Amino acid sequence: MLRVLGRSENADSVVDQILVSVGTAIVEARLRPGDDLNSVELARTFRSSRTPVREALLTLEREGLVEIAAHRRPRVRRLSLDEVREIYELRATLYALVSQRIVENATESDLNRLRDIQRQQEQAATAGDVDRYFWLNVGFRNNEASIAGNTTVSRVLDSLGVRILQLRHLSLSAPDRLASSVIDHRRLLHAYEERDADLAAALSRSILRRGLAAIEHSGWTGRP
Incomplete structure (x- = not known):
């Protein structure tokens, strides 16, 4: 969570503890859209003053x-479904670009990093x-995004990704x-290995479309 929020993963301040706790609870749906965040209760939970609570919540607000x-x-x-669709549309376009750049730029070491994560993903799925x-x-x-080497695209994706x-x-x-x-990521990784930029871009767009479709079919409204 700290890495996703652009903070040092080695940090161990009360602010970072609150960020990890509240941010992860939101992402994993233990806190739902519209749920109140009680600053007094958070301060009591983390045995702190309200100042680090306020700083952590302001960081989460910016994100x-x-x-x-x-x-x-x-x-x-809360995010409306229309807002979600707009974000996914933009992410699909940007990740297609990222995939094309990976085909052009990735070293064997870069691909090995992705292969390792894919193996772990398959274990988690099983x-x-x-x-x-x-x-x-x-x-x-x-x-x-890192392998693609476009820092501007990476910053935009980070700003979009945290929100959703x-x-x-x-x-x-x-x-x-x-x-x-x-299966989708296995096919994408194979496209990277085969240096097929068009296929990799198409697969990235398809993965994002599938993700959006799953949200739409879940009945998401942005309300509690």
């Missing part, structure tokens, strides 16, 4: 996971471990989604 309104408790941000599979999938996508992490988790929680996701 689009929390909304803070005047004279109201902070709460988990075990039916949605949470582990999800975070490995986040790592797969982050590594793709909980939606990506929801998508992978749908029945049979882990199995189909494993």
Whole structure:
């Protein structure tokens, strides 16, 4: 979670502990859109003043996971389905570009990184471990963006990705989604190995479309 939020993974401050706890609970749907975030209760839980709680929640607000309104408790941000569709449309376009760049730029060492994550994803899928599979999938996508070598695209994807992490988790929680996701990523990795840029781009777009379809079929409304 700290890496996803662009913070040092070695940090161990109270702010980072709160970020990990609240952010992960939102992503894994233990906190739902519209749920209140009680600053006093969080301060008590982490045995801190309200200052680090406020800093953590402000960070989550900047990343689009929390909304803070005047004279109201902070709460988990809602995303409308139309907003989700727009974000997925943009992500599909950007990841198609990322996949093309991977075909052009990836070294054998880069591909080995993706192969290793894919092996772990397959193990998590076999075990039916949605949470582990999800975070490995986040790592797969982050590594793709890094290998592609376009820092501007990476920054845009990071800004979009954090906002819909909980939606990506929801998508992978749908029945049979882990199995189909494993197959999709196996085919994508094969396209990288074969240096087929057009196929890799098409597969990336298809993976994003499948993810959006799973959200749409889940009945997501953005409301609690």
